[in-house]
Amino acid sequence: AQTVTQSQPEMSVQEAETVTLSCTYDTSESDYYLFWYKQPPSRQMILVIRQEAYKQQNATENRFSVNFQKAAKSFSLKISDSQLGDAAMYFCAYRSAGNYGGSQGNLIFGKGTKLSVKP
Amino acid sequence: GAGVSQSPRYKVAKRGQDVALRCDPISGHVSLFWYQQALGQGPEFLTYFQNEAQLDKSGLPSDRFFAERPEGSVSTLKIQRTQQEDSAVYLCASSLEAALPTYEQYFGPGTRLTVT
Numbered sequence: 686a687q688t689v690t691q692s693q694p695e696m697s698v699q700e701a702e703t704v705t706l707s708c709t710y711d712t713s714e715s716d717y718y719l720f721w722y723k724q725p726p727s728r729q730m731i732l733v734i735r736q737e738a739y740k741q742q743n744a745t746e747n748r749f750s751v752n753f754q755k756a757a758k759s760f761s762l763k764i765s766d767s768q769l770g771d772a773a774m775y776f777c778a779y780r781s782a783g784n785y786g787g788s789q790g791n792l793i794f795g796k797g798t799k800l801s802v803k804p
Numbered sequence: 805g806a807g808v809s810q811s812p813r814y815k816v817a818k819r820g821q822d823v824a825l826r827c828d829p830i831s832g833h834v835s836l837f838w839y840q841q842a843l844g845q846g847p848e849f850l851t852y853f854q855n856e857a858q859l860d861k862s863g864l865p866s867d868r869f870f871a872e873r874p875e876g877s878v879s880t881l882k883i884q885r886t887q888q889e890d891s892a893v894y895l896c897a898s899s900l901e902a903a904l905p906t907y908e909q910y911f912g913p914g915t916r917l918t919v920t
Contacts, residue, residue, distance in 0.1 A: 797846050
């Protein structure tokens with residue numbers, strides 16, 4: 686079974702600075718997807734960034750980028766120029782790249798990292 | 805457009821009561837997922853629907869949990885004879901088609917269930 690581990694329960698960053706959130710995962714599959722989700726206090730989960738395992742190039746979305754190390758099964762999120770609105774819980778998630786529906790569609794989440802942004 | 809909505813947002817139930825949690829997915833979304841998020845934890849998969857068919861219910865913790873999506877749109881998660889360990893936030897997510905991983909799962913705000 687696949688597992689996702691986030692070893693940092695809490696992180697803090699100064700506004701405008703850069704912070705990196707860690708995530709490792711375990712799988713025997715060769716093709717899969719990895720995600721970072723943001724969950725603000727209102728609890729609506731929002732997709733931040735997605736990485737396809739077959740792509741070597743790291744995904745980037747504006748101030749958010751990932752460092753995907755497939756051999757090490759590591760998937761960290763870097764937030765540049767941190768803003769007050771970035772404060773939230775961040776969840777790393779895994780999804781099998783199945784071609785059919787069923788359980789291959791569901792996400793497997795880590796326990797999350799609470800990010801605080803100091804003004 | 806409208807996102808995924810869930811009701812009620814908060815539910816307090818006495819131990820032993822039955823509860824029903826509703827999810828309205830984004831219109832046209834084929835796939836619907838239910839997740840359970842305990843305090844301080846990440847969401848955990850409960851069950852999955854493709855249209856009205858429940859294709860996977862492997863995550864349901866006991867036979868007290870039941871989910872349905874009779875017309876392929878609105879879904880209801882029912883918990884019978886609630887117990888304290890059922891206290892959690894229940895999240896619903898929908899996507900255009902789960903079989904294609906490029907389709908994003910959109911989450912609702914969740915229902916926080918507290919069993920006293």
